Amino acid sequence: MKKLTLAFAGLSLFAFSAMAADMTGYVSDAKCSADVAKAESDGHANCAAACARKGDSLVFVSGGKVYKVSDQEKVKAHAGHKVTISGKVTGDTIAVDSVKM
Numbered sequence: 711m712k713k714l715t716l717a718f719a720g721l722s723l724f725a726f727s728a729m730a731a732d733m734t735g736y737v738s739d740a741k742c743s744a745d746v747a748k749a750e751s752d753g754h755a756n757c758a759a760a761c762a763r764k765g766d767s768l769v770f771v772s773g774g775k776v777y778k779v780s781d782q783e784k785v786k787a788h789a790g791h792k793v794t795i796s797g798k799v800t801g802d803t804i805a806v807d808s809v810k811m
Contacts, residue, residue: 732796733804735772737788743769743776750774755790762789770795770804778803785809 738749739761748754749771762768768785770777777799779785784806785795797806 730796730798731804732794733770733772733799734792734794735770736792737768737779737785737790737809738771738776739789740767740769743771746771746774746776749776752792758790762786770806776802780805 736750736754736758738754738758741761742754742757743749749758749769758768768779768782768789770779770785780803785793788809788811791811794810795804795806796808796810797804799805
């Protein structure tokens with residue numbers, strides 16, 4: 711019985727380590743995301759878009775947390791925009807399935 715309980719607990723933790731999610735936030739550049747309040751504002755849109763054109767890495771900022779984006783091409787056109795991203799979060803990285811404005 712103990713082995714079954716431990717196995718279930720282990721599988722439960724694994725299930726929570728990579729969760730599918732719909733999250734609303736801002737696509738920002740990695741450099742400016744150090745100031746989360748700045749990155750999570752509409753006023754930062756032009757700066758984020760300019761940094762993206764220069765080739766800076768893009769991140770997703772939601773609820774005060776910064777997530778790395780595993781597929782940059784999926785968010786490139788949305789630099790600086792407030793969006794809802796559907797995807798799978800693993801640690802501090804999000805694998806984007808879709809992006810909606």
